[in-house]
Amino acid sequence: MPSLTALAHLRRLVSDAAGRDMLLRTHADPESRTFASDPALTAAAARGPITPDHATRTKPTPLVAPGGWQDGEDLVGAYGEAYRAYVERHRSRRERSLTELDPAPRVIYHPEHGLVVAGTSARELGVNSDIARHTMRVVRTAESLGGYEPVDEEHVFDLEYWSLQQAKMTRGRSPRPLDGQVAVVTGAASGIGRACAEALLGAGCAVVGWDLNPDVADTFETEAWLGVEVDVTDRAAVERGLRAAVEYFGGMDILVVGAGIFPTSKPLGEMELESFQRTMAVNVESVVTLYGLAWPLLEHSRQGGRVVVVASKNVIAPGAGAAAYSSSKAAVTQLSRVAALEWAPKGIRVNLMHPDAVFDTGLWTPELLAARAEHYGLTVEQYKRRNLLKTEVNAATCGAMALTMVTEPFRCTTGAQVAIDGGSDRTI
Numbered sequence: 001m002p003s004l005t006a007l008a009h010l011r012r013l014v015s016d017a018a019g020r021d022m023l024l025r026t027h028a029d030p031e032s033r034t035f036a037s038d039p040a041l042t043a044a045a046a047r048g049p050i051t052p053d054h055a056t057r058t059k060p061t062p063l064v065a066p067g068g069w070q071d072g073e074d075l076v077g078a079y080g081e082a083y084r085a086y087v088e089r090h091r092s093r094r095e096r097s098l099t100e101l102d103p104a105p106r107v108i109y110h111p112e113h114g115l116v117v118a119g120t121s122a123r124e125l126g127v128n129s130d131i132a133r134h135t136m137r138v139v140r141t142a143e144s145l146g147g148y149e150p151v152d153e154e155h156v157f158d159l160e161y162w163s164l165q166q167a168k169m170t171r172g173r174s175p176r177p178l179d180g181q182v183a184v185v186t187g188a189a190s191g192i193g194r195a196c197a198e199a200l201l202g203a204g205c206a207v208v209g210w211d212l213n214p215d216v217a218d219t220f221e222t223e224a225w226l227g228v229e230v231d232v233t234d235r236a237a238v239e240r241g242l243r244a245a246v247e248y249f250g251g252m253d254i255l256v257v258g259a260g261i262f263p264t265s266k267p268l269g270e271m272e273l274e275s276f277q278r279t280m281a282v283n284v285e286s287v288v289t290l291y292g293l294a295w296p297l298l299e300h301s302r303q304g305g306r307v308v309v310v311a312s313k314n315v316i317a318p319g320a321g322a323a324a325y326s327s328s329k330a331a332v333t334q335l336s337r338v339a340a341l342e343w344a345p346k347g348i349r350v351n352l353m354h355p356d357a358v359f360d361t362g363l364w365t366p367e368l369l370a371a372r373a374e375h376y377g378l379t380v381e382q383y384k385r386r387n388l389l390k391t392e393v394n395a396a397t398c399g400a401m402a403l404t405m406v407t408e409p410f411r412c413t414t415g416a417q418v419a420i421d422g423g424s425d426r427t428i
Contacts, residue, residue: 004242004243004246004296004297005296005297005300007024007026007116007246007247007250007251008246008250008251008252008296008297008300009300010024010076010108010116010250011023011024011118011250011251011300012251012300012301012302013073013076014076014104014105014118015104015180015302016302017076017077017079017080017102017103017104017105018102018103018104018118018120019102020102020120020179020180021179021180021181021253021302021303022104022118022119022120022180022250023118023119023120023121023122023124023125023180023182023206023249023250024116024117024118024125024249024250024251025116025117025119025125025129025247025248025249025250026113026114026115026116026246026247027114027115027116027117027129027132027133028113028114028115028247029114031133031136032114032115032133032136033112033113033114033115035109035114035115035136035139035140036109036110036111036113036114036115037111037112040143041136041139041140041143042062042064042109043064044139044142044143044147044148045061045062045064045109045135045136045139045148046061046062046064047061047148047149047150048060048061048150048151048152048153048156049061049135049150049156050134050135050138050139050150051151052151052155052156052158052159052160053159054131054135055156055159055160056159056160056165057106057124057127057128057131058106058107058117058128058131058132058135059083059105059106059107060083060086060153060156060157060160061082062105062106062107062108062109062132063075063076063079063105063107063108063109064108064109065108065109065110065111066111076104076105079103079104079105080103080104081103083103084100084103086153086157087100087157087161089153090153090154090157090158090161093154093157093158093161094161094163096163098161101160101161104118105118106118106119106128107128107131107132107135115129115132115133115136117129117132118250120179120180121179121180121204121206121224122206122222122223122224122249123223123224125223125249126223175204176202176203176204177203177204177407177408178200178203178204178205178254178406178407179204179205180204181204181205181206181253181254181301181303182205182206182207182208182245182249182250182251182252182253182254183197183200183205183206183207183208183252183253183254183255183256183406184207184208184209184210184241184242184245184252184254184255184256184294185197185200185207185208185209185210185256185258186210186211186230186232186256186257186258186259186290187210187211187258187259187260187310188207188209188210188211188216188219188227188258189209189211189212189213189215189216189219189227190211190213190361190362191258191358191360191361191362191363191395192258192310192355192358192361192395192398192399193209193211193256193258193259193310194209194219194395195394195395195396195398195399195402196256196258196308196310196398196399196402196403197209197219197220197225197256197399198220198396198399199396199399199400199402199403200254200256200402200403200406201220201222201224201225202403203403203407204224205224205253205254206224206225206226206249207220207224207225207226208226208227208228208241208244208245208248208249209225209226209227209228210227210228210229210230210232210241210259211227211229211230211259212229212230212231213229214229215227216228216229217229226244226245226248226249228240228241228244228245232259232282232286232287232289232290233281233282233285233286235289238286238289238290238293239293242293242294242297246297251297251300251301252294252297252298252301252305253298253301253302253303253305253306254301254305254306254307254308254406255290255294255298255305255306255307255308256307256308256310256402257287257290257307257308257309257310257332257336258310259282259286260282260283260310260328260329261278261279261282261283261325262322262325262363263275263276263278263279263324263325265319265321265322266321267320267321268323271323271324275324276323276324276327279324279325279327279328280324280327280328280331282328283325283328283329283331283332284328284331284332284335287309287332287335287336288335291335291339294307295339295343295346295348298343298346298348299346299347299348301347301348304347304348304349305343305346305347305348305349306348306349306350306351306405306406306410307336307339307348307349307350307351308351308352308353308402308405308406309332309333309336309350309351309352309353310352310353310355310398310402311329311332311333311336311352311353311354311417312325312326312329312354312355312356313354313355313356313357313419313421313424313426313427314326314329314330314356315329315330315333315354315417316354316419316426316427317424317426317427318330333352333417336350336352337350337415340414340415341415344414348414349410349413349414350414350415351405351410351413351414351415351416351417351418352416352417352418353398353401353402353405353417353418353419353420354417354418354419354420354421354427355393355398355420355421356387356393356419356420356421356422356424356427357384357386357387357393357421357422358393358394358395358397358398358420359384359392359393359394360394360395361395369383369384385422387421387422387423387424388422388423388424388425388428389422389423390422391422392422393420393421393422397420398420401418401420405418
């Protein structure tokens with residue numbers, strides 16, 4: 001299989017050619033690899049689509065890669081020049097001016113890596129993948145029966161640049177801020193991580209969610225979601241999670257570090273060393289591993305890589321009995337500040353949020369909320385609003401902040417730490 005950075009680089013080249021962020025999906029199954037490694041079959045497929053209307057989805061021809069991924073830039077550039085020449089050859093066939101479509105390939109055959117499909121959205125990836133697979137089967141069958149002969153190029157152009165098709169293309173839908181981008185969110189099955197994933201999906205992002213809970217696979221019902229069971233303390237599992245993201249959606253533009261644990265509160269004299277070490281392993285050491293593996297992918301983001309870290313109010317105002325949690329969040333904050341310094345020259349931004357008292361997460365059961373409220377002589381509703389602004393902080397608020405941090409308002413910001421706590425006299 002190709003390296004993950006090679007696939008991320010290829011996605012960047014295709015996106016640059018398209019003039020917008022694109023998603024890529026790699027199909028390395030035996031059927032795809034066998035077809036892509038057969039020069040006769042790929043040459044036949046390059047003659048044209050099996051039906052002209054497929055050109056509106058997957059272009060008149062595929063990109064056939066004869067060499068390694070290091071040739072990707074020349075190949076994508078050459079494909080673009082060939083497409084523009086095709087348009088110029090037939091431009092006179094249109095009585096009115098036409099809006100030239102982007103020259104980026106949608107189907108790529110590589111002899112070693114199989115079939116790579118591009119699309120502007122997760123839904124388009126699925127449609128284009130179906131077309132490419134159907135094309136392979138038709139071409140293989142036709143070649144075995146005497147030869148594949150598509151319709152002539154003029155008919156393909158006429159349908160691709162048909163006035164109604166042009167009107168559809170120019171009308172379109174309103175773009176969303178993260179269309180064509182890819183995020184990996186850790187701890188995505190519940191709580192703040194889930195809320196971050198939901199906010200990103202709503203902004204058009206394709207999201208790969210990681211969690212220990214196998215139910216993460218079904219957290220959202222949308223083609224733009226891929227849930228993967230990942231133990232963030234297991235380097236091999238993290239590598240598999242990143243490979244899933246790159247092979248399914250093409251790369252990574254955004255990383256949200258949401259996975260973490262809060263051990264049972266105990267004073268220092270009673271805290272077990274094993275509990276402290278486990279907390280540091282999940283909340284800090286796993287992020288060290290993830291950062292080391294993720295930055296080469298983030299570096300290839302067309303919009304610049306972005307990292308959002310879900311830290312804690314405890315970084316600024318630690319709590320008695322929470323030595324392990326407070327220390328771990330302080331450590332991951334310092335780690336992320338260093339990442340912001342080191343990665344700024346690569347165009348990667350790293351920002352942190354410090355939530356507090358987010359009660360709609362799995363940590364807070366109704367019984368625990370009632371007990372804590374009683375301890376302070378408050379009702380549950382009063383306890384939830386025990387901050388300077390007297391407002392309730394919830395996971396959706398944190399999700400909205402994550403979205404803000406990866407979009408235009410934070411374009412010029414890195415290394416920032418933002419409190420989401422309703423205001424606290426301990427942190428202001």
